Amino acid sequence: MTALAPTPPQDELDLLCSVRVVHLDRVREAKQNEIEVRELDRLAAVFKALGDPSRLRLMLALRGGEMCVCDLAAFLGVSESAVSHQLRRLRDLGLVRNRRAGQCLYYSLDDHHVDEILGLSLDHLRE
Amino acid sequence: MTALAPTPPQDELDLLCSVRVVHLDRVREAKQNEIEVRELDRLAAVFKALGDPSRLRLMLALRGGEMCVCDLAAFLGVSESAVSHQLRRLRDLGLVRNRRAGQCLYYSLDDHHVDEILGLSLDHLRE
């Protein structure tokens, strides 16, 4: 990303080539205020994970405290394998963690940000 | 769904048949605290909509004020048709609304709940 002097920044070129723009200033402003791609992707991935009713139910249930896999399977009414796959996805995103106690794995929330977002969402639903 | 007298509620049957349960009390508690299916589906649909990087960028950009379709297309760097499809989805969910001014349609956020959720999310990213 070394900016060679007189050539306009790539962003400007992107805007002007092949795409019509009515309010260039507004578009430029929006671009400048954008968050980094990494952050965006992370945020989108979290929302996407919460965007499945089953996973959302899992997350909401875990707000009430840790639960083991077979409890979660019973709660959702699906197979333990299915829950395990969902939990893995949530775990890969750092949204839940697990704790082993004997044969059982107890899952709990591992991201207080998401916990707060869920709380805010529920508040809004009940407003 | 007419409940014939002495049979236990369907929920209990669901739990006990074919699904192993370790902590019945915990599962029952989680079920009792659940939100209604409609609310859950709505919430999941909103999160899912935000779970796509392009749509998330649209929503975040619109937090800075209304923009017309071709501006949004330029902002994302995709075709106007593609943006239009995305906007329709957001509109169907009540997340954005549009205002016509001549040939242009200006889109803006139409759900202050989601606006707040986005704000909270951004705050957390920057914490």
Added chain:
DNA sequence: CGGTTACCTGAACATTTGATCATATATTTA
């Protein structure tokens, strides 16, 4: 009115996703 601009919509297609099944791993119990 006809042409142009700005946007929408439906269909088609490639990709991604989530459920299922079979198998594998880790822990306890006998």
Added chain:
DNA sequence: TAAATATATGATCAAATGTTCAGGTAACCG
């Protein structure tokens, strides 16, 4: 150590998703 329990994982496949393309509609201008 063998068997049983609790969970994880890999492969497979149908369903859902996002983009593109090829028309459409609404508003402005001559």
